[in-house]
Amino acid sequence: MKIALGCDHGGYELKQFIMKTLEKLGYEYEDFGCYSLESCDYPDFGAAAARAVAEGKCDRGIVICTTGIGISIAANKIKGIRCAHCADCLEAEMTRRHNDANMMAIGAGFTGKNMAERMVEVFLTTEFEGGRHERRVNKMMALEQE
Template sequence: MKIALGCDHGGYALKCEIVRLLEELGHEVKDFGCYSTESCDYPDFGEAAARAVASGECERGVVICTTGIGISMAANKVKGIRCAHCADTLEAELTRRHNDANMLAIGAGFTGPMLAKKMVEVFLTTGFEGGRHARRVGKVDAIQP
């Protein structure tokens, strides 16, 4: 699977861990930055990763900032993106099963690397249930302009 990644300076170290995991699992990684711990603006990298997912260039995306909140807000501004900010593996599983989320946001200041890597694995291996959830996801997508 081709995975888009984006982070700000607060998520850089965790992003590096996630890149290694994805490569070990055989995924192709498209890294949209940032590339250091120098202060930068999360919307730039959240948007870039989200556009890659929305366009079909990448199948899924993972974005990381200190809280995971700001970068998820930026990603969700892109039409076709359903980015879920998750804090544990159950949320990562359910957002795929019930919401068909195509991007995962993680807060590096709150989520350690072991948990974050497990969340990414669960997010990438869990399918969408469809059924009644498809109707709801359709309604969410219809809200977008």
């Protein structure tokens, strides 16, 4: 499984930690920026990571900004993306089980390294349950055409 990563300056340090976590867990990743603590705009990097997932170049994505909110909104603007802003492990698990989320957004200003590490592991190892949830995901994705 290959993971797309994106962040702004507020998420840069946590992204660096998550890259080490992915390596430790044996996942391949592609870093779509940003590449420093210099002030930048999260839509650029959230969209780049989301495009990689939507186009099938990466299987899932993790995006990070200070709150996780702005970058999740930006990622969700890309057709085919279901990016969930998660603040804990249960949200990371349930968004995979019930929403088949293909991206997760994390708020670096609110989420510590230990929690982020566990959230990443849960997000990447939890399978979609399908069943009644598949009908709902299909309805959600059909909204893109409206």
